[in-house]
Amino acid sequence: MIKNWFKNIGPGPLVAAAFIGPGTVTVCTLAGVNFGFALLWAMGLSIIATVVLQEMSARLGLISQKGLSEIIRSEIKNPILKGLTILLILSAIVIGNAAYEAGNISGGVLGMETILGNPTVILAGFNLNILSVIVGIIAFSVLYIGNYKVLERVLVSLVILMSVSFLVTAFITQPNLSDIFSGLFVPQVSEENLLTIIGLIGTTVVPYNLFLHASLVKEKWHHASDLKYARKDTIIAVVLGGTVSMSIIISAAAIDTQNISSAADLAKGLEPLFGRFAKYFLAIGLFAAGITSAITAPLAAAYVATGCMGWSTSMKSKQFKAVWMFILGLGVLFSSIGFKSIEIIKFAQITNGLLLPIIAGFLLWVMNKSSILGKYKNTIIQNVIGCVIVGVAVFLGAKSILMVFEVI
Structure with a gap:
């Protein structure tokens, strides 16, 4: 039974791996x-x-049996609207993932540094972090093989490692269960916590995952009869990913100080309270979160770019490899020399803020087209829930853009 379950698990954990990156952990x-x-x-x-x-x-x-960017290219008939949409998608996903890739690699490095220290070498006047290069080589090796099954096994293993690490860390802190249930079922909104709420939702409901998931599913399954496996895979993986995020919140709540700005600080803060094992589990979890996102971000960018441009979306095609190599290379370079381009990251935040409601709206529209989905199109209930989510996406998108411009 367990062997059969693992056989039918696939894209879901990769999507979970993509949204639980260093940004989510922070x-x-x-x-x-x-x-x-x-x-x-x-x-x-x-x-x-x-x-x-x-x-x-x-x-x-x-x-x-098409990726979301391929569907957009074929279904939007107006050339101007199609051009603007593709430009926005490429800006948000390709440039955005290039901007965030350095953060993904740096997150993996932070986990390693907690255990191994900070080995650097001076090259051409720059202090190069060796661990950034190591993380980059691991990500490059997994992606270069260009085999979906290998990619799936590596990422599922890393997601399991990450999940166990963060869940054990939360368990070590011995939280009060009644307080957890109160926080889970009694919403609290105030001016002080509104931006954090937006941040939590924004790092979980991620535009590029919608592109990544559609592309990965067609690599794994090819028949409508497999839909039950795809649904089960999605629900289990996303719920598990959300549970991991909750575990990080629970772990951080155990710290009795406000001088925490990252997961590395959290690891150091847990050590005197709960022993060095808490630090090590959290460090391993952070490493896994960083490296999984360092793999999935270039992968998503490659699927999006090739789909939008009408190129082959095969993982072995030259164009596909060129895109992910570009994203990964920039990430390793910026991470290893400690370069942080605030303007590029701000641009990525703006385009992602615009993209989420547009893509969520487009997805809802396409999901009602019988010409594409036949009897598998959305039900009324799915449409109602989808419309609510699109409304929330519009609100979040507007808020995130205003935050970047420091209007709120």
């Missing part, structure tokens, strides 16, 4: 340190929204 850490268990409900809502959208994306990929 936001969850700050949520726990600053507000305790009070924002667990926001993560619960994020999980529900993510399951709904990712199920639509998976169903679209399985039934149409």
Whole structure:
């Protein structure tokens, strides 16, 4: 039974791996340190929204046997609208993932540094972090093989490692269960926690995962009869990913200080309270979160770019490899020399803020087209829930753009 379950698990854990990156770990850490268990409900809502959208994306990929960017290219008939949409998608996903890739690699490095220290070498006047290069080589090796089954096995293993690490860390802190349930089922919203709530939802409901999921599903399954496996895979993986995020919030809530700004600080803060094992488990979890995102971000960018440009979306094609190599190379370079381009990251945040409601809306529209999905198109209930999520996406997108411009 377990062997059969593993046989039919696939794209879901890769999607979970993509949204639990260093950014998510940091936001969850700050949520726990600053507000305790009070924002667990926001993560619960994020999980529900993510399951709904990712199920639509998976169903679209399985039934149409096309990626989301390929569907957009074929279904938007107006050339101007199509051009603007593709430009926005390429800006948000390709440039955005290039901007965030350095953070993904740096997150993996932070986990390693907690255990191994900080080995650097001076090259051409720059201090190069050796661990950034090591993380880059691991990601490069997995992607270069260009085999979906290998990619799946590596990432599923890393997700399991990450999940166990963060869950054990939360267990070590011995949280009060009644406080956890209160935080999970009693929403608390105030001016102080609103931006953190937006951050929690924004790092879980991720635009590029909608593209990634549709493309990965068609690599794994090819028949409508496999839809039940795709749905089960999506629900289990996203719920597990959300549970991991909650574990980070719970772990951070155990720290009795406000001088925590990252997961590395959290690891150091847990050590005197719960022993060095807490630090090591958290460090391993952070390493796994960083390296999985360092693999999935270039992968998603490659699927998006090749689909939008009408190129082959095969993992072995030259164009596909060129895109992910470009993203990964930039990430390793910026991470190893400690370069942080705030302007590029701000641009990525703006384009992602615009992209989520547009893609969620487009996905909802496509999911009602019988010409693409036939009897597998959305039900009325799915449409109602989808419309609510699109409304929330518009609100979040507007808020995130205003935050970048420091209007709020």
